[in-house]
Amino acid sequence: MLEISDLFCGYGQVSALKGISLKVGKGELVALVGANGAGKSTTLRTISGLVNARSGTIRLDGVDVTRAGPQRMLQMGVAHCPEGRRVFPHMSVADNLAMGAYLRPTDAALKADYARIYDDFPRLAERRHQMAGTLSGGEQQMLAIGRALMSRPRLVLFDEPSLGLAPNIVEQMFAIIGAIRDAGTTVLLVEQNAFAALELCDHAYLLETGRVIKAGRGAELIDDPHVRAAYLGG
Amino acid sequence: MSRVIAPLLLVVLALLPLWLKDPYLLNALIITGIFTLCAMSLNLLLGFTGQLSLGHVAFFGIGAYVSALTALGFDVELPFGLVLVVEPGSPLLGFVLAVLVTALCGYLIGRLAFRVRGAYFVIVTISFAEVVRLVALNWVDLTQGPLALTSIPNMVLPLPGLGETVLRTKMQNYYLVLGMAVVGYLVVAQLVTSRFGRAMRGLQQNESLALSLGINATRTLTVAATLSAAMAGAAGSLYAHYLRIIDPDVFLFSYTVTMVIMVVAGGKGTLAGPLVGGLIFGLLPVALRPVMAPEAQWIVYGGVLIAILFLMPQGIVPALDALTRRLRRARPAKSAPGAVEAGANP
Numbered sequence: 001m002l003e004i005s006d007l008f009c010g011y012g013q014v015s016a017l018k019g020i021s022l023k024v025g026k027g028e029l030v031a032l033v034g035a036n037g038a039g040k041s042t043t044l045r046t047i048s049g050l051v052n053a054r055s056g057t058i059r060l061d062g063v064d065v066t067r068a069g070p071q072r073m074l075q076m077g078v079a080h081c082p083e084g085r086r087v088f089p090h091m092s093v094a095d096n097l098a099m100g101a102y103l104r105p106t107d108a109a110l111k112a113d114y115a116r117i118y119d120d121f122p123r124l125a126e127r128r129h130q131m132a133g134t135l136s137g138g139e140q141q142m143l144a145i146g147r148a149l150m151s152r153p154r155l156v157l158f159d160e161p162s163l164g165l166a167p168n169i170v171e172q173m174f175a176i177i178g179a180i181r182d183a184g185t186t187v188l189l190v191e192q193n194a195f196a197a198l199e200l201c202d203h204a205y206l207l208e209t210g211r212v213i214k215a216g217r218g219a220e221l222i223d224d225p226h227v228r229a230a231y232l233g234g
Numbered sequence: 235m236s237r238v239i240a241p242l243l244l245v246v247l248a249l250l251p252l253w254l255k256d257p258y259l260l261n262a263l264i265i266t267g268i269f270t271l272c273a274m275s276l277n278l279l280l281g282f283t284g285q286l287s288l289g290h291v292a293f294f295g296i297g298a299y300v301s302a303l304t305a306l307g308f309d310v311e312l313p314f315g316l317v318l319v320v321e322p323g324s325p326l327l328g329f330v331l332a333v334l335v336t337a338l339c340g341y342l343i344g345r346l347a348f349r350v351r352g353a354y355f356v357i358v359t360i361s362f363a364e365v366v367r368l369v370a371l372n373w374v375d376l377t378q379g380p381l382a383l384t385s386i387p388n389m390v391l392p393l394p395g396l397g398e399t400v401l402r403t404k405m406q407n408y409y410l411v412l413g414m415a416v417v418g419y420l421v422v423a424q425l426v427t428s429r430f431g432r433a434m435r436g437l438q439q440n441e442s443l444a445l446s447l448g449i450n451a452t453r454t455l456t457v458a459a460t461l462s463a464a465m466a467g468a469a470g471s472l473y474a475h476y477l478r479i480i481d482p483d484v485f486l487f488s489y490t491v492t493m494v495i496m497v498v499a500g501g502k503g504t505l506a507g508p509l510v511g512g513l514i515f516g517l518l519p520v521a522l523r524p525v526m527a528p529e530a531q532w533i534v535y536g537g538v539l540i541a542i543l544f545l546m547p548q549g550i551v552p553a554l555d556a557l558t559r560r561l562r563r564a565r566p567a568k569s570a571p572g573a574v575e576a577g578a579n580p
Contacts, residue, residue, distance in 0.1 A: 048446055
């Protein structure tokens with residue numbers, strides 16, 4: 001579904017990606033793991049068009065989308081759930097969800113989609129008129145996921161969905177992401193919580209300073225001695 | 235909170251002239267209303283997109299000049315020996331042209347400045363206002379320069395049952411300004427809760443997230459600047475046809491400062507904020523005039539501003555919002571004042 005080859009990218013003088021190549025098959029959950037500054041987030045930002053690639057290509061279903069830009073990528077079915085500040089704090093939960101459907105304002109199926117998301121996340125339904133900034137961290141992350149789904153994506157890019165959440169919420173979050181994959185949506189997941197990500201994913205890529213240094217099935221990487229030593233605490 | 239304040243203010247202001255017959259006070263209310271309209275238009279940009287237009291007076295002044303010149307007619311020599319002659323037209327046509335021309339100016343400024351945003355937009359708008367002021371001062375053929383455009387006709391409205399009515403009295407102009415303020419308020423209210431409004435607020439609250447959702451930042455901000463400029467232009471047109479004389483002083487920087495003060499003190503990003511701020515800072519000088527010397531008036535004016543921003547950094551309307559939320563929470567629980575932490579939300 002998504003195929004990246006020899007992608008170079010950087011901010012000013014700094015090179016963030018130095019020739020990344022990876023593949024995400026349809027219906028798969030693929031994880032990118034690695035330390036801080038390995039280029040995981042930059043890879044996602046380049047795919048969704050927020051950052052421009054210096055060279056290399058990104059193909060979606062065989063179509064070159066390297067310079068498509070965020071709007072076009074979203075229209076092609078790629079939703080990005082960025083890290084850090086995940087919601088619009090001074091907007092209601094309902095308005096935040098509406099932002100996810102920004103590019104399809106007249107879609108007849110919109111109502112059904114709201115209902116489905118409120119069904120999946122009852123907490124959001126309870127708080128639909130509350131400002132998103134007053135939600136707890138876990139609720140904000142659920143809102144961010146719900147918002148990403150509002151664009152009816154075929155591929156969702158999750159950037160550090162577990163960052164800053166309590167351990168029991170993290171578990172819940174990974175269950176939700178697994179369920180999204182099981183429902184047929186392709187997922188590309190960036191995660192620092194390497195163990196959880198490797199357990200959940202179909203395939204994984206290990207990134208180090210802008211390069212892919214290992215690839216394989218999640219279970220393989222968990223058993224890899226180098227990965228164990230460097231990322232899983234021995 | 236805006237839902238309570240705005241209708242309440244409307245009722246009070248609509249009934250006010252029934253017992254307030256003093257023409258001086260009525261005049262003060264009209265001018266205050268016009269500047270409140272400007273503050274509402276500035277709030278659309280500053281409050282809902284976070285972009286500060288420090289040359290907002292330019293749109294106000296251009297609106298005033300376009301409307302006045304349309305009503306008065308003019309002839310100017312253009313390059314290549316061409317002469318442009320415009321016959322005097324209806325003030326209503328002037329109003330429409332003022333809105334259109336200022337909208338175009340807002341669009342161009344937006345296109346120019348919003349690729350980079352932030353400080354650049356502030357600089358571009360200040361420069362624009364200064365350039366326009368110098369043009370108004372020096373293009374004497376067109377604007378009469380410092381001699382001012384005089385004898386501008388009053389606004390004409392086709393009223394149902396009365397036909398074309400010239401709005402000569404203060405009472406008529408008062409209701410004209412009040413009506414325009416209502417229209418402006420409703421337009422802004424409709425706008426900010428629409429899909430477009432969500433895009434504006436989204437860009438302000440979390441730009442990179444908004445971009446990732448497919449929002450085109452340059453286009454959204456440019457549309458906001460266009461609408462904001464058009465509203466300020468409408469206010470300028472009302473000003474010209476009410477005062478019936480305008481000179482290049484309509485481009486004074488201090489007018490922009492007044493608008494910013496009205497928006498920030500009232501509460502930027504709220505619908506009622508510019509109304510509350512506009513009324514307070516529009517009428518404060520009037521209230522102070524009979525009781526103290528001019529110098530003292532300005533000291534008090536500044537003191538009130540500092541006090542408001544010190545006690546209510548988000549502005550008056552958000553502070554009232556927090557207060558009512560706190561009261562509502564405290565009453566059913568009958569709890570000590572300790573249980574109010576949620577009131578601190580901005």
